Structure formats: structure tokens, C-alpha cells
Amino acid sequence: MSDKVDKFKKEREELNKLVLKRNNLNIKRFFGIDSAVYRDGALDSKTKEMIGLAASLVLRCDDCIAYHVIQLKNTELDDNQFDEIMSIGLVVGGSITIPHVRRAVKLWNDLKNSN
Amino acid sequence: MSDKVDKFKKEREELNKLVLKRNNLNIKRFFGIDSAVYRDGALDSKTKEMIGLAASLVLRCDDCIAYHVIQLKNTELDDNQFDEIMSIGLVVGGSITIPHVRRAVKLWNDLKNSN
Amino acid sequence: MSDKVDKFKKEREELNKLVLKRNNLNIKRFFGIDSAVYRDGALDSKTKEMIGLAASLVLRCDDCIAYHVIQLKNTELDDNQFDEIMSIGLVVGGSITIPHVRRAVKLWNDLKNSN
Amino acid sequence: MSDKVDKFKKEREELNKLVLKRNNLNIKRFFGIDSAVYRDGALDSKTKEMIGLAASLVLRCDDCIAYHVIQLKNTELDDNQFDEIMSIGLVVGGSITIPHVRRAVKLWNDLKNSN
Amino acid sequence: MSDKVDKFKKEREELNKLVLKRNNLNIKRFFGIDSAVYRDGALDSKTKEMIGLAASLVLRCDDCIAYHVIQLKNTELDDNQFDEIMSIGLVVGGSITIPHVRRAVKLWNDLKNSN
């Protein structure tokens, strides 16, 4: 599994490089803000990643979900807290989010088992 | 093809098990309602599956579409009825649904040919 | 209430006229298909309107919901059937559809009481 | 302003009553889960309301946003924390959320001034 | 009509001020990029506003549509060009965009007549 996560991270990084090598200031500035909003501030980074995960879930973006799940694995988030984020996303976004909930739970489990 | 459908069903089942093994009552309750709303009631199950298929199509969820197509294959839905559901989803949801219409039609054809 | 529905219908009609008076063939052709897909065919018109209502609900379009509710009021759809369409839309689309479910139920009630 | 919030709450309550008076168990069960997922659990209710607010913002549901803003006004959420939730929703959901950010900020300000 | 547009512009400006008065750098930076991407560059501003209008239409954001329609009224965009943008949005986004097409056409007409 850690192979799969490594592959995900590597591809993401390579493609981000492709995007950021391009000659467009607004795209670079957007990427800058996209990193900034999850940093510790009035809310701590863990809370912000939880918010980012739920937002990604209701918008049904698998890559975004995977990114935030990996970020949250590095915090002290426990299983029940993870499930409660899933449950809010599921109720807000409906059954249409179920395929993404399934993959998020699988990734979370796999990350845990790979430690 | 029946191989592909079997694989889809098996993966779906396994991932559902992963989700339902978790210690979260609300997720389990949601899954319960998600099954209940398609059962025979004031509307018959076939009509409900058609509604579920169209809703999945306009929300562009391939896994959800595949699930309802498979369910409908087990009813007496005929080709023209299937196409009319597709046509409503296409008009309501726009050309952005076309990739999903293509895959739904292919699955429908394949299920028919595998009988 | 019938005043409110009359106003909705009249505004809709007037704005549709504005759109169709314009010199664009593709828009006119789209409006033509949009009417055609709900007509009796391999599936009857009532079933198609139910599908249209659920699709409008999960996409959260109040004007579209109101249109299909009014169409369905003219069929023999009963209260329990109406509620089951709502329940599917609610489960597929999630709590984010609740404000639209509320308004749809209110319109359905009002239409019934205005008879 | 507290008038406006009172009106919002009252209408919401009345329409919810209309929905829950109907004879459909699945809708009632859905409403039950929708309340349950925001209650104190492994995550506290305040964190869950923040998650609910961000999810509502990226899905652009004004009624849902207003509901969670009002809920959060009753916690010790401060201005900077509120703004950081807005900033995440804005970045995840894009400029298309700006009209909703504007209305959320206005409501937040008005609630504060009405105390 | 120019009254209605003036009211729209004024409210928009006032609410933007409320948002930008807040103490959050990322929100301010986002608003900065949101202005920047429509400025003359490799593509001229008129083309970018057309792109912004179509994107707003398929995402069904009335405030965003109104903003870009008003911007485009100040360019040499003619009626047929306007209609062709509408037709693309309508086909891509489906019948669910029709209520927004109606309001966009009405606004475009009204702006023209108010000159």
C-alpha cells in the first residue's frame, strides 16, 4: 500500500511541477493560497485539514480526498474522528458520495496498516 | 463482460464491508435508508431504480450508474425504455453527461450480450 | 396559492418567449428536445416527469422542481408516491437538497389545497 | 437583523413540520441522521458545525450556510476562525462561492451586532 | 432597469467591502486573483469575460452571470455572439441551466434597452 501512496504522491508532485513551470503568475498565486489556507492560524492545521477533507468529499474529488486523508494520517486523528468526518460528508452530500467514502476508508485503513 | 460486472460487484461488496465494519452508527443508518428507498412501496422498485439511474446520471457518478443499470437489467426494462431514461438525463444534465451515457450504454449492451 | 402558481407559469412563459424570439437555432432546437423527452413513448409521460423531478431535485434547481411538481399534479400521482420521489432525491443528493424538498412539499400541498 | 434571523428560523421550522408530518419513514429517518451527525462525539459539536459550514459553502446552499452560521454564533467561534473557514471554502470551491461568502459574512456581522 | 442594475452593483460593492474589511489575507489575495484573470493578456479581456460568463452559466450562479453580462455589455459583443455563448452553456450544462439562460437574456435585453 505504501507503494500506492508513494505513487500517488510522486505523480501529484510531478504534475504540479509541470503546472508551476508554466509562465502564468495567477496559477502560481492560486497554488500559493491553496497551501496557505491549511496552515496553523486562528484554527489549527488539523481542523483545517478535516474541513478540507469534508469539502473534498461532498464535491466528490478523489485526488483531493486522498491528499487530505494522507495529511490527516500525520496528525493524531483517530478512527472514530475520521468516521465522523465521513458521516457528515455522507449526510450532506448524499449517497452519491458513497463510492468516495469507500475509497477514503480503504486508503485510511491501508495507511494505518502500512505503519 | 460478466467478468467485469462480477469484479465490479465483488469490489463494491468488499468495500461496503470495510465501511460497515467501522464503529459509526450514522453511516450504518445511512446505508440502511439508501437500501430502503428503492424497495417496492407506493412506487414499484423498477420505477425507483429508473429514478435512481437518472439521478446518478445527472450527478455523473459512474459507480452509481453501473449499480442501477445492473439492478434494472434484472427487471423487464426494454431497450427503448433504457434509452429514454438516458435521453432525459442527457437533456437535464447536458453534454457533460455524455461520457457517462456512453459507458452506461456499453454496460447495458454488454449485460444483454452476456445472457 | 393558485395565484403564486399562475405567476410562476406566466413569468416562465414570458421569459421563454424572450429566449425563443432570439435568432439562435441551436437554442430553439434544444428547447424542442427538452419538451420531447417527457412525452409518452416507451415510458409514459408520468414516469418521465417523476424522473425529471428527481433529477431536478438532486441538481437543486427550484424552478425545474416547481415545473415538474406542477406537471405531476395533473397526473394521478398520489401523496405517498410523491413522498417516495422526494425520499430518493434526498438520499441520493443529501441534506443539501433539504431546502428544496421543503419548498417542493409546500408547493405540492398548496396545489392540492387550491383544488 | 434579529428579525431576519427569527423569520429564517420560523419559516425553516414550519416547513420542516410540513415535511415531517408526511407519511414517509425514510424521510423522517434521514432528518434524524442529519441532526445526529453534528452532535458531540469523537469530534465536538463546534468542529462538526465548522465542517458543515464549509461543506455547505462549497456546495453553495444559502439556507444550509445560514443554518450553520447561526449554530456557530452560539459557540465561542471568533471572527478570525470564521474567516478562515470562509477562506478554505473559497479556495476549494472557487469564485463561484463568492456571492455566498458575501452573504455569510453579512449574516455573521449582523448576528454579532444584534447581541 | 438601469435601476435594477445599479442596485445589483451597489449591493455587490457594499458586500465586497464587508468581506475585504475583514482581517484575512488569503481572502484578499483570492479577490486579487479573481480580478487579475480577466484582464487583457495573451487573451483579450472580452474573450475572458465570455469564458467567465459560460463558466458561470454551467455552474448556475446568477450573481456571477449578471456580473459578466454587465461587463460584456461594455464591450462590442453583439446579440448573436451573446446568444452563441448562451447556446454553448445550455448544451454543456443541460436544461437545468434554462432558468439562468432566461434571466441572462432578460438582463441582456434590459441593458440594451436602457441605453
Place this chain on the structure above:
Amino acid sequence: MSDKVDKFKKEREELNKLVLKRNNLNIKRFFGIDSAVYRDGALDSKTKEMIGLAASLVLRCDDCIAYHVIQLKNTELDDNQFDEIMSIGLVVGGSITIPHVRRAVKLWNDLKNSN
């Protein structure tokens, strides 16, 4: 790469054939309009493809994005213009579009290198 594009084109064509072989007039008519709206008219085809690309990006449809990127490769669109379309889509649609921006940029690069 040209292999990947060829495969994409071939699969698309084959699946379109499957859909259009079916006995449903409304689907065929929809496909007809879907081609028609991008043809030279009051706006030239290149501008319309740019609009189609941005609309596909904010709606996050990879197949649709790939189609319009390939179409635009056959026009004189340059790198900076391509990036500006991406930047508008990114700002309108938010960080949730980033995975699609990444894949669009990669495809654009690959198409250029395969010439």
C-alpha cells in the same frame, strides 16, 4: 503520447457509435446540437472551443476537457493563451479543479511534443 490520444479518440468514436446506433431520436438530435454549437458563427470556432474547455474544466469532466484540448491543439492557440484559460477555470471552479488542470496541462504538453 500520440498513442494515448489515438486510443482516446478511437474509444470515444466507438462508444459514440454504440450510442448513435440506438433507436432514440432525441439522443441523436442532442448529439447534433452538441456538434453545431462549436461551429464558426457569430463567434469563431476557436473562441467557442476555448469556452467549451473552460466550461468542461469547472464542471470537472476529464473526457470533455481532453476533447476540447485536442480540438484547440489544431488551432493557433499558444501556450500563454492556454494557460490563461486554465487560470480562469481554476479561479472560477476552485482548487477542486486542480487535478483536472494537472491532466489538461500534461495532455497539452504531450500533444505539443508529439508534433
